[in-house]
Amino acid sequence: MRQSTLNFNREILIGECGALVLANIAAPAASQFTSNAAVISGTAVAATLVGGGLSWLAARIYDLKKQNTFNTKAIVSDIGYFTPGAVLLGLGVYDPAIYLLTHHLLIRGVSVGGAVIIGQTVAFALFLLALNAYRFLLIKVRGKEL
16 A cells, blocks of 8 residues: 555544544533534534544644645645545535434434444544545546645
């Protein structure tokens, strides 16, 4: 397996760790104000977007600096190619999976923390698979490697 593929997947995994941390802070905090499963699930989704995006960006910058290839143009290019795919796949795969699974588990009586972790784990597996497919298409169609 190529080093760039390993770096890409590690960056996504670090992003997911940030998403997991922030979602597990935000969802229980929301549950202190409401018992509405839709609000708690929506809060988990919003927190994953913020936590995941910031953590991915930090990991990407770290990798570029480590390889001595960091420059503003490179990071803007990476964000320009990564963001549309990540947003579309996030909205089409990741967020619905988290929301629906977390909501389903909360209604079934699973704890907030457990529901968020299970929802994120399943959603992340689907999202990682979809992002790697997107990355493969970028390499084949545009010659752009993330």
